[in-house]
Amino acid sequence: MNVFNHFRDIIKVEIETISAAAGADGAPRISVEPPRDPSHGDLSTNAAMVLSRAAGLKPRDLAEKLAAALGAQPDIQTVDVAGPGFVNITLDPAFWRSRLDDILQNGEAYGTSTMGGGRKINIEYVSANPTGPMHVGHARGAVLGDALAGLLTKAGFDVTREYYINDAGAQIDTLARSLHLRYREALGETIGEIPEGLYPGDYLVPPAAKLVERDGDKWRNLDEAEWLPALRDFAIDEMMALIWDDLAALGIHHALFSSEREIAASGAIDEVVAGLEKDDLVYVGVLEPPKGKTMDDWESRPQTLFRSTKFGDDVDRPLKKSDGSWTYFASDIAYHRDKIRRGFDVMIDVWGADHKGYIKRMQAAVTAVSGGKATLDVRICNLVHLFDGGAPVKMSKRAGTFVTLRDVVDKVGRDVVRFIMLTRGNEAALEFDMAKVVEQSRDNPVFYVQYAHARACSVLRNAAAMFPDLKLDDSSLSDADYGRLSDPGELALIKLLAGWPRVVETAAEAHEPHRIAYYLSEIAAQFHGQWAKGNIDENLRYIIADDMGLTHARAALVRATAIVVASGLRTMGVKPVEEMR
């Protein structure tokens, strides 16, 4: 149960009783939130201030009426009117304690929401070019997309995880030529320095050997035109296998891989552009060179343009290259229309920071192609600055200090990578210190949260050892006498745990999975803090040797903490640990 939504519904009913006009008017603007200052109660609503005009009352007067009505509701202990017309509600502690039932009975499914109503939503993420292994920067987009997918699933959406393979264009030819060189090397030739313009990485050496094994020297002395298509296919398959491995190391598995080449081959691009032409959204025109930027090779010439300015873009965008072939943008339009046709009217793309300038045109295209019915949200991932023990890791392909995603995952573990990548908002740059993230200390958020879960499991193990007769399965725990959980710290922890459904919904709505990481840190802090109180006052320990009933009640709280932390971690794609030694 989302406690806040629950009482929001009750408040709406009461408002309608007080004033039908107000009830009909601004219901959507009513917010019910936890007040920042806990001394203001458990819930705070702005309803009286937002609806005073429609009700024909002064905010404070409406607030007083609302407060009187709410005071008679079950589960509500006190209601106060404060400031300009806030209505602050304090709930009965028994109501909060009963949230433990909700948690224990649902297990890790606690927090699952019906907000999404099973609506289809498509998340396209990673989409790294198949020209080599993934590097650290890719990891952030991969984790963000995957965690967002997990979050939206938890929030009740029908999520499809999708990867767009950019397997067309000149880069793939470059890949194929680079492979051919390595292939000749594998056949015994001395190739020397890799020429400028080809990919120098030695990750093409194993595929080259594999190609020799499969085809012998059959491609060796042919003209490029004869071997290029075959080597292209071979190279793409090899590179995608590499990327799949890297993703699997992060625990990421897309449901669908869409190929740019297949889109192009299907004629979808011609089709979608023809459709845009029909709507008068395509024309031939001349673009102005950008001002304030030196463009030596600028050549003013007529181009086939998409009227993206009609949908808020800054300039119209080219659909054709100078050689007459389609631009990447054109095939991306066709691709997104394909997604729309597959029934997705809500789409999310996760891109790197260098693609920021591409957002408007893509959103314009989605609006145009769908007739305004589909929406595209683009989540941009800022840079990851890699450190090792406080020293920046300089990455250079030439110097051979290039750090791949795989290197980092192998070094610190996939759960650490996943969690740390979500400890910042996606638009903020992120520092990733490979030494620090495996430290067992307070300033390592992964450890701090994992330790809370492990500590909770440890308490339950100890409780079982001390009281062999105590039933500690979830259903027995939900029969415990919660009334004995009366310490303010315990109640505060319960309230935090009860906030999980709301965190899921607000984070899902904002498309911001990093909020889960912060929320889990809060729980961990409250839990560790409560633990420490037991070192000062033995009566506050979770396990009380001569009081099995109290231990049972506290075990229920501890178990509920473990459940919520585990649920949060799993939503982020991180595996909770039961022990840390």
Added chain:
RNA sequence: GCGCCCGUAGCUCAGCUGGAUAGAGCAGCGGACUUCUAAUCCGCAGGUCGCAGGUUCGAAUCCUGCCGGGCGCACCA
């Protein structure tokens, strides 16, 4: 020149889509262990939310204009 993002404590960052006295970690200072794992916790100190206007009951949050930083800016993907 234009567009987007960012600017919050000494440092790294949250701030729940406009709520009340702006929060946390680190660093600093002072405390707490014959432990249910101190791998932790408690306290103190630290702020003109870049600057200036505006919108309103109310602004770190929205609008405008500056200042500073980042990214991008036909045909690559």
